[in-house]
Amino acid sequence: MPQAKTIHDFLPCATPEAWVQTAPRHMELLLLDHAHCERKAAATAMRLMHDYASHSELQIKMSRLAREELRHFEQVLKIIQQRGMRYRRIPPSRYASGLRACMRKQEPGKLVDLLVCGAFIEARSCERFERLIPVLDEEVAGFYQRLLNSEARHFRDYLILAEQANDGPVDDRVAVFAEQEAELVTRPDEQFRFHSGPPQQNI
Template identity: 35%
Template sequence: LVSHYPDRQILVREMTKLAREELEHFHQVLWLLQARGLVLRRDDKDLYVKSLRQEIRRGAAHYFLDQLIVAGIVEARGCERFGQIADALPPGKLRDFYREIVRSEAQHHSLFYRLAREYFPPEEVDARQDILLDRESEIVSSLPVRPAVH
């Protein structure tokens, strides 16, 4: 988003913060994997994200709005799934880690919707969000059950 919209100062500032935070989470995950004697695997394409991204319209304004909303939906789904993992874990450091990720993902989810409302009229954001959430429901229903964050 930053490379597409470098003139959007609020977006650039917020995405830079988000990138730093996500990189820190990645570092924490690497540490947890190494502590368990595991190694990082190749990242397979996520069919959920791919399918949802296909709903992004072309055209400058539509593309920007849809990118923000889709990113918010993906973050919300991640928040939901990480919460389920945290709830299933026994008390301890790993559970605490997942709870912290849930808190962070919830903030990211909110950030993308705030940014959408910063750059677009709220009624336009809400209308498009409703459409994309309906489409997301169809996508989720069509995918096989699998171990995935999204």
Template identity: 40%
Template sequence: MLSAEIQQLIYPVQQFLCCATPDSWLKQAVKPESLSVLLHDHLICELKAAQSAMYLIRRYAVDEQSGEALLQWLKPYEDFTYRQQGDWHELAALSLKKSMLPKASSQYAQDLIDKMVLLIKEELHHFYQVLEVMQQHGIVYQKITSSRYAKGLLRHVRTFEPAALVDKLICGAFIEARSCERFAKLAPLLPPRIGEFYISLLRSEARHYQDYLALAQDIADENIQSRIGFFAQQEAELVMSVDDDFKFHSGVPVAAN
């Protein structure tokens, strides 16, 4: 049972999304044999969230030197995840070594930097925390393939600016919101230490989707409600349709169909 505090945090997220996570996904997620896949994919999701935010800063907000500093910040995480190089225990001490200098030509660059750098810091911290949880449960990291979810959203991004940036930010909002919705759904059903961890993530990340939406509206030259509605339908379709690849953001498991 979720506390009143958590229910208050998750309510706006639930209202933002078009559908709840199906019970069939939850039944698969709480099986003991699903824990390794769930944590592995959650780990990858944290890194991808940081990478996506870094891409937005580099593409739209900072000069070349600042962009290079961002690449160097994430490189040890990427080396560990994709090339299985380095000791993950050393990741905790890493930080961004350079101040980000906004592009003078962009009126929204500083706001993008402020929100996305904070998000990157949080996502990388959570990446490390997931590795700690995996170690506590005797789960050794191995590379896995990505789910269809993020690609399924991003394939609808428009190809001209600033519409492309607006759509990417809206996609980011839905990814963050769905993550929080699933943290809340899973927390009472998983082993207590993992459940408590997911509640802590919910407290930290519940505002992320709102940051993405605020940026999208500030940057857009029109009201974005129609685009939010469009992506809400695409996101719901991914969540409610049959999916043969169980992951943290996957759809209805094949076995349930």
């Protein structure tokens, strides 16, 4: 079993306060990108099920995760529509692509890295829900509290599957991704997104 018991044990650093304080000024971007993140999380789970059909526990965990992520996507979309915002595509942040740059291309390392990458994305999402709750309006804060409660186990599911795929601990790969993740989270960013770094002065 993975040693990390909480998202704070697992993540290499906290979200910078500058990002947290900027978020309420960019509610539309926050909600739009959050919706995209939930949709992409479901798509990732489905893709893993398709590509690794022989991994029975992966099938079970990713099937459950995909259903939850799609339900959360629908819930974010409802908030967007209720606020008179237009759901649309927006360019993604550098975060996910920056993490994927660390991935190996050959199996079984590829699957292990896909799962470790998924663990970081899920853990960081939960950490941001937690940081945002005190600074957002009551409706969205309450929604994020419910998401935090329901999604907190996702990163552990990914880590368990990574260890199974690796036939043992994945501490070395976690360390590689942790270094990259910390850099992505703390380096100033030109755009505001759900997983972006702290804003540059002109945001």
